[in-house]
Amino acid sequence: MNRTLATLVYRTAALLRGEKTFAYLRDYERNPFRDLGAVQVWQEAEIAALLEYACEHVPFYREFRETPFAQFPLIDKKMLKAGGNSFLSEQRETLGRLTTKVTSGSTSEPLKIVKDAGSMAREQAATYRSYGWAGVRPGDAQARFWGVPLKAKDARKNAVRDALLNRKRYSAFNYTPASFPGYMDALRAQGPDYIYGYPSILAEIGHWLRQDPARAGSPGKGPVPTLRAIITTAEILTPTMREAIEQGFATRVFDEYGCAEVGSIAHDCEHGSLHVNSENLLVEILTDEGEIRSEGTGRLVLTELHNRAQPLIRYDSGDYGELSFAPCACGRALPVLENVHGRAYDTVIGPEGRRYNAAFFSYIFKEVQLRGEMVRQFQVIQNDREITFRIVRGADYDSSSEALLARLLADEFGDYFEPRFEYPDSIERESSGKLRQLKRVSPPDPVSQVLDSP
Numbered sequence: 001m002n003r004t005l006a007t008l009v010y011r012t013a014a015l016l017r018g019e020k021t022f023a024y025l026r027d028y029e030r031n032p033f034r035d036l037g038a039v040q041v042w043q044e045a046e047i048a049a050l051l052e053y054a055c056e057h058v059p060f061y062r063e064f065r066e067t068p069f070a071q072f073p074l075i076d077k078k079m080l081k082a083g084g085n086s087f088l089s090e091q092r093e094t095l096g097r098l099t100t101k102v103t104s105g106s107t108s109e110p111l112k113i114v115k116d117a118g119s120m121a122r123e124q125a126a127t128y129r130s131y132g133w134a135g136v137r138p139g140d141a142q143a144r145f146w147g148v149p150l151k152a153k154d155a156r157k158n159a160v161r162d163a164l165l166n167r168k169r170y171s172a173f174n175y176t177p178a179s180f181p182g183y184m185d186a187l188r189a190q191g192p193d194y195i196y197g198y199p200s201i202l203a204e205i206g207h208w209l210r211q212d213p214a215r216a217g218s219p220g221k222g223p224v225p226t227l228r229a230i231i232t233t234a235e236i237l238t239p240t241m242r243e244a245i246e247q248g249f250a251t252r253v254f255d256e257y258g259c260a261e262v263g264s265i266a267h268d269c270e271h272g273s274l275h276v277n278s279e280n281l282l283v284e285i286l287t288d289e290g291e292i293r294s295e296g297t298g299r300l301v302l303t304e305l306h307n308r309a310q311p312l313i314r315y316d317s318g319d320y321g322e323l324s325f326a327p328c329a330c331g332r333a334l335p336v337l338e339n340v341h342g343r344a345y346d347t348v349i350g351p352e353g354r355r356y357n358a359a360f361f362s363y364i365f366k367e368v369q370l371r372g373e374m375v376r377q378f379q380v381i382q383n384d385r386e387i388t389f390r391i392v393r394g395a396d397y398d399s400s401s402e403a404l405l406a407r408l409l410a411d412e413f414g415d416y417f418e419p420r421f422e423y424p425d426s427i428e429r430e431s432s433g434k435l436r437q438l439k440r441v442s443p444p445d446p447v448s449q450v451l452d453s454p
């Protein structure tokens with residue numbers, strides 16, 4: 001399948017769905033925000049229109065007709081589930097083709113979000129625009145490290161779709177290092193422009209590639225000569241994962257951050273800043289004290305500017321991160337996210353309430369990894385004062401590795417945590433397909449406690 005044909009398929013599909021994706025893309029590319037004032041003016045106008053619509057047509061928001069945005073209530077997953085149709089526009093049938101996004105909750109039943117054609121098109125446009133920062137255009141050949149459906153019928157459907165869209169799927173599930181030479185042969189045969197997928201498997205392959213100079217490919221070209229970029233998505237990309245992928249594949253990594261409820265939220269630019277898609281979204285910060293701020297550290301609160309079918313206004317995503325308006329060398333006035341920790345329970349809470357995210361533990365494992373083929377995958381689980389290291393062992397792992405991990409943990413925390421070790425054959429993914437490196441069973445999240453207290 002060639003690029004021109006695939007581009008045509010992308011354009012035709014958007015047209016058939018009644019989505020003006022490529023018109024928005026042109027607009028987003030030609031008129032990028034160059035100063036913060038312009039972003040603010042745009043967002044204020046869009047929010048005013050959104051609130052007016054929501055208070056008129058969405059039952060839940062009717063009582064907030066006189067409420068200024070600054071006092072609008074937070075909503076979250078629990079409220080959306082409990083509220084059901086009261087969050088949907090009564091006029092949604094007039095909004096073009098509707099798409100229902102189903103989020104696969106790891107602990108509870110899924111949540112459905114209905115998006116209208118306009119907001120779907122704008123989300124897609126912002127995504128394509130941002131892929132452009134990685135040098136990737138719609139229609140470029142993609143190698144997709146993703147789930148491969150188990151049912152033959154679904155697999156066939158995907159194969160047709162993938163062929164039309166100029167992409168090839170590589171299973172991110174059920175692999176061992178013995179699969180990697182086969183993956184590399186298939187990649188060289190496909191000749192993709194870019195790789196798209198979960199950072200966990202790409203980091204594992206990257207690490208495997210850099211272990212042996214014979215796997216590095218010819219100088220200056222890397223192991224997959226056609227490759228121009230790697231776009232990682234859906235899981236936390238830690239600095240050590242980025243390093244393993246970039247060194248192994250000898251190409252740049254561009255991270256994509258999103259959540260199932262609103263789709264894509266932010267993308268890495270050429271200068272490595274994770275820029276928010278401000279054309280489509282307002283991101284605010286909910287601090288540990290329960291206050292909403294326009295920047296700083298805390299939970300990410302999202303307002304989707306264009307979806308009228310089910311307006312999400314001040315939606316508490318549960319993800320943690322830092323938001324700033326620091327200027328970026330690329331010149332775009334889009335705010336920058338850093339240290340996105342994933343869901344609030346994807347952090348370990350140490351002494352005095354200090355939080356540690358997956359990046360911290362990936363540094364610990366990097367120390368261990370320096371001593372040989374030690375750890376294939378890991379997961380860290382906090383249960384109050386107990387830390388369980390779940391480790392898929394590499395060939396060189398032995399009891400001294402366990403002692404080293406315990407010592408590195410004590411270096412940071414003293415005797416606050418008691419380490420435990422488990423050695424599964426593989427680490428099971430969440431029902432969403434994500435591999436979560438960090439899980440906290442207890443204590444509960446301090447922010448939720450602030451919000452839930454009367």
Ligand SMILES: [Zn+2]
Binds near residue numbers: 275328332
């Ligand atoms: Zn930038």
